[in-house]
Amino acid sequence: MKRVVIVGMGFGGLRAARTLAGKGLDVMLLDRQNYHLFQPLLYQVATAALEQESIAYPIRAMTRHWEGVSFRMAEVIGADFEKKQLFTREGQIDFDYLIVAAGSVTNFFGQATIEQHAYDLKKLGHAVELRNRILTLFEKASREKDPARRRACLTFIIVGGGPTGVEFAGSLQELIRYVLTKDYPELSIGETRIILVEATDRLLAPFPENLRRYTLERLRRMGVEVLLNTRVNGADGKEVFIADGTIIPACTLFWSAGVAAAPLAAAFDIPKAANGRIPVQPDLTLAGHPDVFIVGDMAYLEQDGAPLPMVAPVAMQQGEYAGRAILAKRLDRPVPPFRYRDKGSMATIGRSSAVAMAFGRTFSGFAAWFVWLALHLMYLVGFRNRILVLLNWAFYYFFHERQVRLITEEQGKTK
Amino acid sequence: MKRVVIVGMGFGGLRAARTLAGKGLDVMLLDRQNYHLFQPLLYQVATAALEQESIAYPIRAMTRHWEGVSFRMAEVIGADFEKKQLFTREGQIDFDYLIVAAGSVTNFFGQATIEQHAYDLKKLGHAVELRNRILTLFEKASREKDPARRRACLTFIIVGGGPTGVEFAGSLQELIRYVLTKDYPELSIGETRIILVEATDRLLAPFPENLRRYTLERLRRMGVEVLLNTRVNGADGKEVFIADGTIIPACTLFWSAGVAAAPLAAAFDIPKAANGRIPVQPDLTLAGHPDVFIVGDMAYLEQDGAPLPMVAPVAMQQGEYAGRAILAKRLDRPVPPFRYRDKGSMATIGRSSAVAMAFGRTFSGFAAWFVWLALHLMYLVGFRNRILVLLNWAFYYFFHERQVRLITEEQGKTK
Numbered sequence: 001m002k003r004v005v006i007v008g009m010g011f012g013g014l015r016a017a018r019t020l021a022g023k024g025l026d027v028m029l030l031d032r033q034n035y036h037l038f039q040p041l042l043y044q045v046a047t048a049a050l051e052q053e054s055i056a057y058p059i060r061a062m063t064r065h066w067e068g069v070s071f072r073m074a075e076v077i078g079a080d081f082e083k084k085q086l087f088t089r090e091g092q093i094d095f096d097y098l099i100v101a102a103g104s105v106t107n108f109f110g111q112a113t114i115e116q117h118a119y120d121l122k123k124l125g126h127a128v129e130l131r132n133r134i135l136t137l138f139e140k141a142s143r144e145k146d147p148a149r150r151r152a153c154l155t156f157i158i159v160g161g162g163p164t165g166v167e168f169a170g171s172l173q174e175l176i177r178y179v180l181t182k183d184y185p186e187l188s189i190g191e192t193r194i195i196l197v198e199a200t201d202r203l204l205a206p207f208p209e210n211l212r213r214y215t216l217e218r219l220r221r222m223g224v225e226v227l228l229n230t231r232v233n234g235a236d237g238k239e240v241f242i243a244d245g246t247i248i249p250a251c252t253l254f255w256s257a258g259v260a261a262a263p264l265a266a267a268f269d270i271p272k273a274a275n276g277r278i279p280v281q282p283d284l285t286l287a288g289h290p291d292v293f294i295v296g297d298m299a300y301l302e303q304d305g306a307p308l309p310m311v312a313p314v315a316m317q318q319g320e321y322a323g324r325a326i327l328a329k330r331l332d333r334p335v336p337p338f339r340y341r342d343k344g345s346m347a348t349i350g351r352s353s354a355v356a357m358a359f360g361r362t363f364s365g366f367a368a369w370f371v372w373l374a375l376h377l378m379y380l381v382g383f384r385n386r387i388l389v390l391l392n393w394a395f396y397y398f399f400h401e402r403q404v405r406l407i408t409e410e411q412g413k414t415k
Numbered sequence: 416m417k418r419v420v421i422v423g424m425g426f427g428g429l430r431a432a433r434t435l436a437g438k439g440l441d442v443m444l445l446d447r448q449n450y451h452l453f454q455p456l457l458y459q460v461a462t463a464a465l466e467q468e469s470i471a472y473p474i475r476a477m478t479r480h481w482e483g484v485s486f487r488m489a490e491v492i493g494a495d496f497e498k499k500q501l502f503t504r505e506g507q508i509d510f511d512y513l514i515v516a517a518g519s520v521t522n523f524f525g526q527a528t529i530e531q532h533a534y535d536l537k538k539l540g541h542a543v544e545l546r547n548r549i550l551t552l553f554e555k556a557s558r559e560k561d562p563a564r565r566r567a568c569l570t571f572i573i574v575g576g577g578p579t580g581v582e583f584a585g586s587l588q589e590l591i592r593y594v595l596t597k598d599y600p601e602l603s604i605g606e607t608r609i610i611l612v613e614a615t616d617r618l619l620a621p622f623p624e625n626l627r628r629y630t631l632e633r634l635r636r637m638g639v640e641v642l643l644n645t646r647v648n649g650a651d652g653k654e655v656f657i658a659d660g661t662i663i664p665a666c667t668l669f670w671s672a673g674v675a676a677a678p679l680a681a682a683f684d685i686p687k688a689a690n691g692r693i694p695v696q697p698d699l700t701l702a703g704h705p706d707v708f709i710v711g712d713m714a715y716l717e718q719d720g721a722p723l724p725m726v727a728p729v730a731m732q733q734g735e736y737a738g739r740a741i742l743a744k745r746l747d748r749p750v751p752p753f754r755y756r757d758k759g760s761m762a763t764i765g766r767s768s769a770v771a772m773a774f775g776r777t778f779s780g781f782a783a784w785f786v787w788l789a790l791h792l793m794y795l796v797g798f799r800n801r802i803l804v805l806l807n808w809a810f811y812y813f814f815h816e817r818q819v820r821l822i823t824e825e826q827g828k829t830k
Contacts, residue, residue: 034554034822051468058820060598070601073554073822090558125824139449139488143505183475186485384810384818388803395799403799405473407449407488409540 001026001068004326005086005095007076007264009036009059011312012101012296012319014381019323021066025330028095029071030088034059037124038380040312041389043164045127047171048135048179048405049396052124054388057381076102078267081289097291097329099322100264100278104297104310107258107275117235118255121164128408130254134172135407137251142186148249154192155250157240159232160257161198162205163347166215168254169196169224170349177223178400195225195248197232199257204347204355206309207362211355214364218349259310261298273300274307282337284322290329293322301338308340312379317341348372351397416441416483419741420501420510422491422679424451424474426727427516427711427734429796434738436481440745443510444486445503449474452539453795455727456804458579460542462586463550463594463820464811467539469803472796491517493682496704512706512744514737515679515693519712519725522673522690532650533670536579543823545669549587550822552666557601563664569607570665572655574647575672576613577620578762581630583669584611584639585764592638593815610640610663612647614672619762619770621724622777626770629779633764674725676713688715689722697752699737705744708737716753723755727794732756763787766812 002025006013009031020027035056044050063069074088079098086093106120119130134156141153158169173194181189196203196219203215203226219226234241235253242248261276270286273279277300278286284299286292296315301308308314317340325335344358346368354369356362363371373393377386395401417440421428424446435442450471459465478484489503494513501508521535534545549571556568573584588609596604611618611634618630618641634641649656650668657663676691685701688694692715693701699714701707711730716723723729732755740750759773761783769784771777778786788808792801810816 033824034550034820051466052823053466053468053819053821056821058598058818061816061818061820064597064600072558074558123824128823135449143487143489182479183473185479382818384806384816387806391799391802391806401476401799403473403476403797404468405449405476406468406471408467408471408543409448409538 002096002330003028003094004097004099005030005093006099006101007031007086008101008103008262008296009033010039010101010103010296010315012103012315012322013099014062015316015319016099016101016295016323017062017066017069019320020326021069023068023327025068025326027066027069028093029059029063029069030074030076030086030093031059031071032073032075033124034071034073035124036062036381038385039122040376041380042121042124042127043168043171045124045404046121046130046134046168047175048131048402049171049175050389050392051404052128054385054392055380056124057385061382076264081268081286081292084291095291097293097326099293099295099319099326100298101294101296101315101319102262102264102298103315104259104275105262106255107260108255109258111233113234113236114232114253114255117237118159118253120255121168131404132407133252134175135405138180138184138187139407141191142184147191150187151191151193152238152249153251154187155195155248156193156252156254157195157197157232157248157250158254158256159197160255161196161200161203161226161228162256163345164256165196165198165254166203166219166347166349168256169194169219170222170353173219173222173224174350175402175405179402179405183405193225193250194223195227195250197227197230197242199229199231201228203228206345207347207355207357211357211362211364215347215349215355218353222350259297265298275310277307277310283325283335284318284338293325295319295322303340311345313343314340346372346375417511417745418443418509419512419514420445420508421514421516422446422501423516423518423677423711424448425454425516425518425711425730427518427730427737428514429477430731430734431514431516431708431710431738432477432481432484434735435741436484438483438742440483440741442481442484443508444474444478444484445489445491445501445508446474446486447488447490448539449486449488450539451477451796453800454537455791456795457536457539457542458583458586460539460819461536461545461549461583462590463546463817464586464590465804465807466819467543469800469807470795471539472800476797491679496683496701496707499706510706512708512741514708514710514734514741515713516710516730516734517677517679517713518730519674519690520677521670522675523670524673526648528649528651529647529668529670532652533574533668535670536583546819547822548667549590550820553595553599553602554822556606557599562606565602566606566608567653567664568666569602570610570663571608571667571669572610572612572647572663572665573669573671574612575670576611576615576618576641576643577671578760579671580611580613580669581618581634581762581764583671584609584634585637585768588634588637588639589765590817590820594817594820598820608640608665609638610642610665612642612645612657614644614646616643618643621760622762622770622772626772626777626779630762630764630770633768637765674712680713690725692722692725698740698750699733699753700740708740710734710737718755726760728758729755761787761790
């Protein structure tokens with residue numbers, strides 16, 4: 001039986017696995033984690049709106065229903081594409097077909113002090129860490145007598161005006177306004193600051209002008225300070241340095257101003273494109289290796305003169321395409337080149353407030369927010385997770401309550 | 416306004432705070448964590464049945480509804496009872512009345528190799544660590560080719576035949592039998608072993624003979640090996656050493672064979688009773704300090720010739736008593752001595768299976784299990800937590816599914 005190995009169980013790998021399950025192939029899934037993570041909701045874990053478990057789904061809970069599919073928790077560290085061998089920390093795995101879908105990491109663009117001090121949101125642990133950080137700073141501020149130090153505790157600088165930066169800024173502001181002000185009567189809301197810093201002159205760059213304007217106005221009305229045409233170029237854990245020389249005392253810096261292909265890409269001896277991505281053929285294979293597919297954030301492919309964006313819908317469509325391509329190749333059927341169908345984009349700003357574009361139209365406000373909500377519930381894996389997330393959202397919507405505001409201890413002694 | 420400081424927001428501290436709220440006193444709550452933890456369900460977090468967030472409740476979510484009550488997240492490191500001062504890592508706090516309810520920790524009885532290698536369940540982090548450990552060992556076993564090493568991965572030794580040991584053993588066995596066998600078709604159920612080790616000749620010592628026998632038979636029928644009159648006296652992470660010289664290859668040792676008063680007790684210059692507990696007067700105050708109360712696991716008080724047990728119901732009744740005693744003292748009313756009313760005990764063994772004694776009668780099987788379930792839901796703090804726990808239990812009951820089988824990464828780089 002031919003073996004397909006899929007590396008990474010994000011959106012791309014998951015779709016590929018689903019497509020290949022029960023098709024008479026030996027499908028082996030590899031991931032460093034034992035769960036599929038719904039990354040688009042990480043910012044809600046970071047802002048105490050969801051428990052981490054509700055956006056993760058055990059991979060084996062899926063594979064047990066999929067014929068011919070097995071899972072191995074392992075970290076891939078390299079490959080020999082000629083010999084069709086994959087190297088993991090736990091040993092070597094042979095493959096007939098390979099789909100690499102290891103995703104991306106945050107790109108700090110080599111700025112060491114930022115990488116050292118900034119928080120980012122790519123893993124489940126990051127989100128929990130950030131939530132613990134925010135809540136710990138509120139506890140610290142409630143004990144702090146010095147107004148300047150207290151203000152630094154309560155100043156949050158968010159870099160990057162893309163969807164992650166906008167969604168995190170909006171959600172954090174709501175957490176503070178609606179929940180933490182009631183928790184900390186000893187603090188004044190006027191002492192908290194959320195500053196969203198964007199290097200260009202616009203938020204949500206790929207969106208049309210009316211939605212960009214809506215987003216900017218909405219965030220400012222919520223009390224988020226938005227600094228456009230501004231760059232952050234350093235941090236020391238207590239202060240954040242702006243490129244024009246301004247220094248903002250702030251204990252928390254959040255970075256969402258860039259992504260790069262996962263470090264695994266660097267382990268492959270192939271020339272890279274921008275952001276460390278791996279250039280692929282129109283059928284998503286590596287040049288000279290028609291049985292090796294790269295999909296999702298790791299793959300670099302241009303369409304209509306522009307590189308495909310590093311977003312979930314591209315990864316999903318590419319994962320499914322790679323799965324189908326392998327099935328077609330086995331039957332010696334030709335495979336048409338991959339083509340991304342952009343079904344739309346959306347970002348949520350706050351309660352009852354979002355922007356969306358789809359079907360050539362734009363939506364904002366409650367309607368966009370409601371569609372955002374429904375789509376995210378739909379793409380979440382697992383019936384129980386959907387119920388949990390829906391319950392959490394309902395509690396927040398009706399009672400303005402976010403109960404996951406726990407500072408969970410470090411996981412202590414490792415045995 | 417007189418200030419009451421309450422140290423520790425477990426069952427005792429919480430009851431005291433509730434009793435004193437809105438009574439014209441300045442009530443200050445202190446805890447190292449920012450949440451109240453429902454300890455009796457920790458074993459269900461450790462066995463992937465509940466998410467950690469569902470058994471923790473933010474303390475500030477309570478204090479915001481309680482008049483005159485404030486919270487400070489702080490670790491108490493000592494006190495001067497004469498000067499009525501409390502010392503925390505974050506500074507000094509003056510009090511008029513003090514209630515110390517810092518609870519207990521696991522007692523390893525000075526056995527260093529056990530303390531180093533054994534898991535225990537007193538904190539939320541412990542439960543998550545133990546769940547990660549169990550699941551990681553199953554992943555490891557699924558890759559392990561050597562049968563002896565694989566068997567060691569899948570052998571779990573539980574020391575202590577009290578409620579925690581019995582409940583954890585039963586829940587772990589069900590996790591393996593009903594859930595993990597489906598997740599790991601590559602492993603054989605016959606290779607897993609759960610061994611419950613008890614030093615005396617009985618499980619659940621305080622229960623009547625018919626319930627103890629039911630428990631023992633039930634566990635054995637479920638496939639748990641129960642070793643009575645057996646002592647563990649060492650471990651090295653790969654093997655567990657039995658006092659009679661037997662060596663059992665087992666990667667996981669769980670210890671629930673003893674508890675001792677929280678380390679804070681040692682910081683007080685007072686002679687201690689057994690297990691480091693602080694002897695108190697019949698009104699739960701310290702001898703010579705009528706304004707200082709010790710409640711719950713930390714307090715040592717005899718009733719009818721025997722020390723009160725270190726269990727939640729005692730802590731709850733003592734917390735409430737201390738609160739009322741302070742209210743009475745302010746009005747110069749006499750306070751009758753504390754008397755514990757034992758309303759019964761219960762322990763759950765598995766799905767539809769528990770033992771209980773109450774109203775002078777004993778119950779076992781489904782009825783006891785149902786009452787156990789209802790009572791635990793009732794004592795859980797927070798409407799949302801009750802819903803979450805109920806949902807998880809229903810999913811498990813009807814679908815035999817425990818979805819929280821996630822190996823969450825270490826919380827990474829601390830900034």
